[in-house]
Amino acid sequence: MRALFLVFLFLAAPALAEQPQNIADLRSEIIGYIDSGSYSADQMQAVQPGITWLEWRAAQSIPGEKLALVLDIDETSLSNMAAQRANGFSYFRTGACDHLPNGPCAWDAWVALGQATAVAPTLEFFNAARASGIDVFFITGRGESMHEATVTNLEAVGYADWAGITTKPEGLKVESAADYKAPARLAIEESGYTIVLNVGDQPSDLAGGYAERTILLPNPMYRIP
Ligand SMILES: [Mg+2]
Structure with a gap:
């Protein structure tokens, strides 16, 4: 009886919403696109x-x-690839940029460095x-x-x-x-x-x-x- 009830719950559960792409997977895909040479070729x-x-x-x-x-x-x-990669392709306007190549690296500080x-x-x-x-x-x-x-x-x-x-x-x-x-x-x-x-x-x-x-x-x- 309990098993039947669980099956009923499972079947009655609302379907999950369509999932957005996982951001870590997307980041890996972007790094692959860049490192393969496809980005510069494009x-x-x-x-x-x-x-x-x-x-x-x-x-x-x-x-x-x-x-x-x-x-x-x-x-x-x-x-600005060095800053982009250091930030995992996220954007931070203010703060320091003194931990390259690992980041974080804020945008204003990066521009001031003139290292693009x-x-x-x-x-x-x-x-x-x-x-x-x-x-x-x-x-x-x-x-x-x-x-x-x-x-x-x-x-x-x-x-x-x-x-x-x-x-x-x-x-x-x-x-x-x-x-x-x-x-x-x-x-x-x-x-x-x-x-x-x-x-x-x-x-x-x-x-x-x-x-x-x-x-x-x-x-x-x-x-x-
Ligand atoms: Mg532009």
């Missing part, structure tokens, strides 16, 4: 059509036309643009207070001879990064440039127009609305 594959486009577009330009390439910074031009590395395919891309006479502008969600450390970091890893960088005004609140980045591209166009290509690792880097073409690089680690 970045390279994404960038290649852009190089072809830039070279073709520069060859078609009319006299006096000023062409621009716009690049996002984090996980587009600079890789170049995203190699993007640096190649950058150099191809410069060789074609295309000016390069960075538009980043990094705040104005990070401007100097960011410029130092960019130059240290090989981004030389670029035309401008837009950092986000402190205290500016936007629903989407696109609400800040699209007007920043408009400002570049209003200064006399035609943006022939805009490259980012988030859809919000690319939304809102003001570029002839866009390229989305892979980012398995985080999402910025």
